[in-house]
Amino acid sequence: MEYVELLNCMRCGMCLPHCPTYKETFLETASPRGRVALVRKIQDGDLEVNERTLEFLTLCLDCQACATACPCGVNAGELVAEFKCEEKEKGGLSFMEELILRKLVPHPDRLESAMLPLRLYQKTGLQRLVRTLGILKMFPPALERMEGLLPPLPARPLRKSLQEVTPAVGEEKGTVGFFLGCVMSLIFSEASHATVRLLSTLGYKVITPKSQKCCGAPNMLGSDLEGVRRMALFNVELFGSHDLDFIVTDCGGCGAELKKYGRHLPGDKSSAEFSAKVRDISELLALHADELKEKLKPLPRKVTWHDACHIAHCQGIRQQPRALLALIPQLEVSEMNDPDTCCGSGGTYNIAQPEMSDRILKRKVDSILATGADYLVTANPGCLLQLKKALSETTPKVKVVHLTELLSESLVA
């Protein structure tokens, strides 16, 4: 971390009204400005890394709404994340994090088999029994929350069922590499199927390299920069072996991370080239809006769009998804209040900081319900999980879908 980035914060306070944790608490310690000040004071030796300072810093969702709001270009969320990485490198990973980040996530096979018991658990009806009896109350609360977040899982993860090459429909316009997010593939494989369908319909040959690894975002959440770099090197080489016009993902979190590979591996030319090719699916589809429009049939529904932090704040994408929704005939789009405020998912934040996550989530749910929409549309798996759970509990009539699912549904067969 460059010290001057901390100095660049002029403490104007413009970030405060955009920070979900400040909005809940009104505490300077829970604000981006306060976090930058804390990190600076630690660097200056005025404060130490202790339970209290870590408590304040880990309350940050890293949603980066502050970065969007900052007049001076300071990214408080990222500064805090980088600071945590540096501290971690000094202190080493804890055992549990080691297991998940270093052993499970880099190997899709292991991650998929780790999910297998969960799939069986759902299929056998054991889930209902467990939920009814409240057996999970005997487990640590974090596990109970994780379990509760899971929607019905697809029979097979997409990585296994999707062919390596999906040909273009009609004349071939170009070739894209499809980066399959872990959670998209494991849980929202239907949305990713829809993504591939849209791409091939628009004339793209879609290559989905089977051996691809996680983007590294979970490692970043665990402040494990080394882990991120390892994933990055592998994926850059793998996708580099194909001749690709774009590298596309339908996961906001992956997109944000993949676009940072060049930064994570400074001086590495191929990483920078890789990052330059990365597009969120909405960016690519929006380029073909006219063509897409002709292929869409009416969907008479009322929807509202949630800007995922990793798409709106981290990648600056706001216009394209809205433009795509506007293409669907008879679709009514009702904007919610503060559509780009975090839903409280924050990767693993909803598990690590359940109380704050719930407070932030409640605000989001209220904004969604106030629109009267019957569909909540977004494009990031973390938000999908978080909002599916919240809405299925309170207002089951509001469906939660990925943008590509909705577009694919509207696509004339």
Place this chain on the structure above:
Amino acid sequence: MEASFIKELQGIVGKEHLLTDRESLAVYGYDATPELESAPGAVLLPGSGEEMARIMALCYGNGVPLTPRGSGTNLSGGSIAISGGVVMQTSRLNRILEIDQENLTATVEPGVITSTLHKRVEAIGLFYPPDPGSMNISTMGGNVAENAGGLRGLKYGVTADYVMGLKTILPHGELLRSGGKAVKDVAGYNLTQLLISSEGTLGVFSEITVKLVPKPRSKKTMLVHFPEMEQAALTVSAIIAARIIPATLEFLDKVTIRCVEDYAHVGLPLDVDAVLLIEVDGHPAEVEEDAAGIRVICEKHRCSFFQTAATPEEALKLATARRVALSSLARLKPTTILEDATVPRSCIAPMLKFIQETAKKYDLTIGTFGHAGDGNLHPTCLTDERDHEEIRRAHLAFSEIFDKAIQMGGTITGEHGVGIAKKPYLPRLVGEAGLRVMRGIKGGFDPKGLLNPGKIF
């Protein structure tokens, strides 16, 4: 701070609204003012006016200094607890208590965010004009205490022009009511106006009643480029002299234009020396007529480009350069010193020239933008707090700029307040008599000198 005193404070606000740990207090030592910092001994977030009064009475009785704070966006150090003691943050008192559509007033608690009030009243066709740059986070309490201005000051005035009534808690905890919803009120001294811009040194507001006006029915936004700065400045005076009062009449100088272009690429040509952003509002017919009049005046002053926005989206685009002015400047160097020397608007041209000469004399980068229409300029010095020599020169330059403003019949601060940062310059402006009267007033309200001590004088 003594444990028994802390315990009593806790009894008033509850454990979760009292901060005494070193780590929390460390980030309550600053506001938006560069170079100033002083951590308090405790921070309290009361939840009601009654809790505020009890806190203030307790502190006063124990001889503990108390500094009120809203969102901490003050630019003169006004919310910094320079003498330690207690910081009382009003953010939790954030209810809009009433919007009275018959009397056209709104009554709010001090922690209401300015733009939240804007949205609420505009939704029903009403308008609260004061729009300070920090309106998305500044609190109404802070706005009243500092008499905040903003972009619409030229036509609509500043916060003081809208405050009708106040409930103020005096330093020892007693409630003072002043003003109300009556338009005319001459009973005794005008305490409401005295309390506005008292910078939290006389009392803390627990309720604020402001005047609302009908929302303008239409508006038009124009962007004008000038190859010569002087012509732009003369245009400002000429527009007013032609009896046209725009809602907004904003100015950007050459340094600012360069920074804006480098950062935001809004398409400003580099031979442009000054840019004016003008907005007129009101009845549609009046708006058309004013816009046409402005165009004639700008062309007479040899503008090189004149654009009128056809749609609200276009208006937003035209306003981009002004909107990103501060950001573009602030990105250039780590430390940004934003000042608000203000002159009668007829003196805009010579003042701008003086600022540029002073920047050159002290070898500094100063970009100036601001509310040209009301003479309120923001010379902004871009520096690095680690470069002590440059900081020293910056202070010398500003000292000269303030002297010049006073000499022109202007003031050392148009909207940021004196606080700590402008203290050395106040005697030059108000003289011995001014200081004596102000000290007398302070003594009348706060004989022990415990409320927001160390500010103004």
